[in-house]
Amino acid sequence: MKSSGWPVSTSFMAGLVVLLASCAAPTPRSTAEDEQAIRDVASAWAAALSRSDLDGIFAQWADDGIELPPGPARVGKAAIRERFAQVLTGGTVAASISFDEVHVAGDWAWARGTFEGTWTPDDGSAQGRESNHNLWILQRSIDGSWRIARMMWHTNQPPAEAGN
Numbered sequence: 795m796k797s798s799g800w801p802v803s804t805s806f807m808a809g810l811v812v813l814l815a816s817c818a819a820p821t822p823r824s825t826a827e828d829e830q831a832i833r834d835v836a837s838a839w840a841a842a843l844s845r846s847d848l849d850g851i852f853a854q855w856a857d858d859g860i861e862l863p864p865g866p867a868r869v870g871k872a873a874i875r876e877r878f879a880q881v882l883t884g885g886t887v888a889a890s891i892s893f894d895e896v897h898v899a900g901d902w903a904w905a906r907g908t909f910e911g912t913w914t915p916d917d918g919s920a921q922g923r924e925s926n927h928n929l930w931i932l933q934r935s936i937d938g939s940w941r942i943a944r945m946m947w948h949t950n951q952p953p954a955e956a957g958n
Contacts, residue, residue: 828940829896832903832932835940836891843889843911846882848875855942856933862946885915891928901934902943909947925950 835854842850852871861868861877868874881887893907906929913922931944 825898828898828903828934832896832898832905832940833893835932835942836893836905836907836930839942840889840891840909843878843882843887846886848878848882851875851878856935859942860944862944864948884917885913888912888914903932903934903940905930905932908950 839851839854842848842854852875855871855874857871859871859874861874868877889909889911891907891909893905895907896905897903906927909924909926909928911924913924915921926947926949929946930942932940933943935941
């Protein structure tokens, strides 16, 4: 008895439909949702800094994060964490950050803004103020959350006059 081939063709077509459906692009997120999620990362980072919560600070960082302050770069969470631990020794920081712009391109984003902080030493000496410009590059994690991949900053203070 000769097979018509119909069952094979039907199975093949059904499999192809399932395969193509599974390859369809996921429903895209709105840029507004991503922008808000990135602003939420910044808020969580600043709140953790204000609480002197190193674990909370680093929950916002990618494992291969790099900080680019004035001076040498700090590569990886361990190096960045060491600096934050030093900053938080002997006092507290009241911190805030706001972004003037956030741009999303797929699983990467960048944000430009301003950091404001007040350092209060535990010994009661005079408070210090910090104001700086920030440029953050963020990457979407496998779980869909945004993490700080790179952070670059410099002071808003004008350069010191020569000879002063």
